[in-house]
Amino acid sequence: MCDGGRTVNPTESGLPIGDARFSALLEDSAEDLYEHAPCGYLSTLLDGQIAKINTTLLTWLGYTREELVGRRRFADLLTVGGKLYHETHFAPLLRMQGQIGGVALELRAADGTRLPVLVTSTLKTGADGEPLLIRTTVFDARDRRAYERELLHARQEADRERERLQRLVSTLQRSLLPPALPAVPGMEVAAYYHTASADQVGGDFYDLFRLADDRWAFFLGDVCGKGAEAAAMTSLVRYTLRAAAHGDPDPARVLDSLNEALLAEYSPAFPFYCTVLFGLLTVAAPGAGTGTVEITLTGGGHPPALVIRGSGAVEPVHPAGGLLVGLMRKPNFATVAVRLEPGDGLLLYTDGLTEARMPDGDLFGDDRLEELAATLSGARAPDMTEAVARVLSGFGPGLNDDTALLALTVPSSPPKASS
Amino acid sequence: MSARSRNNVVLTGKEDGPVVMLAHGFGCDQNMWRLVTPTLAEEFRVVLFDHVGAGRSDLSAWQAERYAALDGYADDVLRICRELDLRQVVFVGHSVSAMIGVLAAIREPERFAKLILLTPSPRYVDDGDYRGGFSRADIEELLESLDSNYLGWSAAMAPVIMGNPDRPELGEELTNSFCRTDPRIARAFARTTFLSDNRADLAKVTVPTLVIECASDVIAPPQVGAFVHAQIPGSLLVTLDATGHCPQLSAPEATTQAIVSFASDWR
Incomplete structure (x- = not known):
């Protein structure tokens, strides 16, 4: 039997086109999504100068847009160790591969505190393949960093235990x-x-x-x-x-x-x-x-x-x-x-x-x-x-x-x- | 083991051309030169290699003691030259390899025709009136963060932290195809690099030398390029209108041009 004329009940198939709640979601503009995304967005010129930055990242760092755009480079936001890492690893790889992902760095906020982040960047190129600008997403990695520290400590503890065991074993071996x-x-x-x-x-x-x-x-x-x-x-x-x-x-x-x-x-x-x-x-x-x-x-x-x-x-x-x-x-x-x-x-x-x-x-x-x-x-x-x-x-x-x-x-x- | 396989030596370019040897710095491998190699290969015999511990070098050849000083790396450069019987070498050293070239050219000056030092720094840490660009505390911070694995490949780092040396494939697919570095070796290389002091060696260079710096480089700032130029007798200085520490990537044409014009100017 054919049921082609039947109206679909919203409760049966999720949100149909035209549902009022769905429309509200559609009004979530790209602009708003960019500014208040749950991650930081940053666009820089090839020399690293900040051209665009979203509200989320500004809030994390405690800077105003005016303080950063056109005035600071991305590397300026990094700790000294991060800067060296950026220059010797991050920037060269980004140039060579066109993208680089999941790199752990620390950003320095306006008040001097450090924010552990995971950074991913892509190189946007023009029609002729020439690089134009760098797009970067920044994820808050505080929880992850804390977890990694725990793992690192556990690993160091295990290493120490193993050393102790090996010392004991070699002493015992010598005695035999x-x-x-x-x-x-x-x-x-x-x-x-x-x-x-x-x-x-x-x-x-x-x-x-x-x-x-x-x-x-x-x-x-x-x-x-x-x-x-x-x-x-x-x-x-x-x-x-x-x-x-x-x-x-x-x-x-x-x-x-x-x-x-x-x-x-x-x-x-x-x-x-x-x-x-x-x-x-x-x-x-x-x-x-x-x-x-x-x-x-x-x-x-x-x-x-x-x-x-x-x-x-x-x-x-x-x-x-x-x-x-x-x-x-x-x-x-x-x-x-x-x-x-x-x-x-x-x-x-x-x-x-x-x-x-x-x-x-x-x-x-x-x-x-x-x-x-x-x-x-x-x-x-x-x-x-x-x-x-x-x-x-x-x-x-x-x-x-x-x-x-x-x-x-x-x-x-x-x-x-x-x- | 031959130096050729230990250092993953790659020969390219014109077979009977003058020899240009390209040495990468801390953080990457011979891939660093990929944008300048094609042009150089038209005129020169190009010798590329990876320092032991970097790229596709033989990691088992790495020894903490040998590579705790830049001399160990300079020794490798000379071994490659001897094994391949390279003469009249134009040595191009980027970043820390600039000083590695300086040390090699002091030990066997007859081996080298010219030195080209790309973004060199004989000492990164400030000392009295000397401005290397970093305080001792800055460098300690870098070394500390490398030591504790808080910097760098988060993804590739997980297997390291988890301690899976028996299953390297866990880390393999996550790491980059370029600039592979063993974290343990990278930490030691950072220490060797950033704590080195080769200021006193510069005056001993007798080989014609070109210093290439970038207008804006946080690692080797302009006053450092000027210092190197002033200390090496008769050296030339070229400042590229480029940003960053790796002009062979950010300004490949200008970098290539500077290398070619100095290298091919045979006297």
């Missing part, structure tokens, strides 16, 4: 690692530690200490997890290993003691386990400058150590048995004996190294590590850790886990003066 390795007569030793995050204590650890005149113990490992729990566990692991080694230095029995200590702490919420290589070394005739070094090594769930021979051969040393420490009642740790001759070295590392992603996305992996190790044949311990650390730093964001390195090398006999 030996401040410096002791000098081992007849050997060279070096360690390197990379922390993946400045906000969290790493879970890797290492140590080297003397048991008797010519006997030394060393270990390197990785506890599960990170942060506060990992720090607590690392502390427990380190002191248990040190204490056990002094009691009964047999490497397998040292790991048995650690296993028991970790099992005693076990709870389903915080499984306490770790991987570790623990070794004992004896330097033959340490007074004679250089000689052979006998090493007994045992391990629990840890990647093999690499023996790097002076000849260039690389031999992964994988103690048999060796499950994760802290999980099983009877872990059966076995030991393996290694002899280092002058020119040989032993490199211990955590899986942060082999599981790092290279820039092309591939894992660094065991094979590449062995290739790298072969190039380090005959190197001194500090050069060895430095070379590996250089490779690590090349991974950039691909290195996302903590990494510890411990290198033990036997110097080659110094060449005879005659040769």
